[in-house]
Amino acid sequence: MPRPVPETRSIAGALEQTLSGSPAEPSRTRTLISESWRRALSRGVNPDHARPAAGRLAEIERRREGSGLLDVMPVLRETLLPSYDPQAHIMLVCDPDGVVLWREGSRPVIRKADSTDLVQGMQWREHEVGTNGLGLSLVARKPVLVHHSEHFARSLHWWSCAAAPVQDPRSGRLLGVVDLSGPHQTMGPTALALVAAAAKVAEGELRQRHWATVNRLRATASPLLARLPGQALAVDPHGWVAAAVGLAPPERVALPKDAAAGTVWLPALGMCALEPLPGGWLVQPQAREGPPAPGRVVLDLRRAAAPAVTVYGASGDWSRELSPRHAELLYVLAVRPEGLTAAQLAAQLFADPTRTVTVRAELSRLRRTFGTVVDTRPYRFSDGVQVELVLPERPDDLLPHSVAPVVLAARRG
Secondary structure, three states: OOOOOOOHHHHHHHHHHHHOOOOOOOOOOOHHHHHHHHHHHHOOOOOOOOOOEEOOHHHHHHHHHHHOOHHHHHHHHHHHHHHOOOOOOEEEEEOOOOEEEEEEEOHHHHHHHHHOOOOOOEEOOHHHHOOOHHHHHHHHOOOEEEEHHHOOOHHHOOEEEEEEEEEOOOOOOEEEEEEEEEEHHHOOHHHHHHHHHHHHHHHHHHHHHHHHHHHHHHHHHHHHHHOOOOOEEEEOOOOEEEEEEOOOOOOEOOOOOOOOOEEEEEOOOEEEEEEEEOOEEEEEEOOOOOOOOEEEEEEEOOOOOOOEEEEEEOOEEEEEEOOHHHHHHHHHHHHOOOOEOHHHHHHHHHOOOOOHHHHHHHHHHHHHHHHHHEEOOOEEEOOOOEEEEEOOOOHHHOOOOOOOHHHHHHHOO
16 A cells, blocks of 8 residues: 555645756655656646647547457446445546546536546546556556646646556556546545456456466367377467477467467577467477577667567567566666676665565566576676667656666666
8 A cells, every 4th residue: 555645735835846846855745756747847748738638539449449458347347336436436447548448437527527638538648648547557557546736737636546557467468547536535545445456356357268268279279289299389379378298388488479370489499380270379399409599689668658679580580568577677687788696686676685586586587488588697688699778768758667776767867
């Protein structure tokens, strides 16, 4: 749970202090909020005239269908709306671009929402509107409560908003944000806990649906694999292993972003033949003397919501979106090419050199995904790998979800 929200008068004073060009005093507001104010100020957002970007209503249905959230809307409604005075609050659900796809709640609050552009089709990104529940949760990738005058735009000071991200358990991709908004007098940490729980329930529903499809693929593929010589795996479109023969199966195989039939290099398995299966892929590792050496790695951190890495080598190239933690780890390894011990990495990421168990566990997952790209003792990019780090134009946009000391220092130059 977050620490108690400071008094409204103190928050308003801290915002005015930020607008004047002075950093807000830590005792007057939360770091999460003051960092968001600073990003909005650096982008020239005007607190008196900030408005969300208007989308086209004709696109809403297409966005809904492609969002991955349509199937869990009943779960979100049943978990959230009856639990928190539906007569005084509304539920909003947006996609990763901050576009509001669904809005449900009481008519009086919906009329109030209309007056502040909290409507379907509007894009509530931090870039245009400054600090708000939907936009900040998209950036921070965690549940947030934006209370009253913590909103950057003064037109939003009537509201308090509790928001939480919903992630696809198959890929780790951000699907969107669910938000509960209402008058600031009625909102507090309880609302945040409720919204965070609703997001987890939705992710649980998606996880159940995912494993049901994996089980169907297993039933289809197991007889086929039993007839094949050598090593083979059946994986779903996201790389989750349904069945295997001839090798100890990993839980998941990292597939290229745009997988296609043919021969492809997979970091964990080397050169493999891919063939389509109903609901997935047949993966057959090819005999080889050793892993092909990657020649170049491009770590692209320009998109805060979708950091990505591309590996280039003699066998072709391979791209993958990164989780927030893996993006942090690869960033540290890119800026410290000499390598770091687990304790040094823990200090860079958590300001606590004793958290070596966490670091080693994350790096183990990272190496299962990227194979020979990352080496150990010390942890570093492998010898001979050329690393290109692509950063956002604005230092404030560097991994804005991160509170790692090394990232905070880079944002401030």
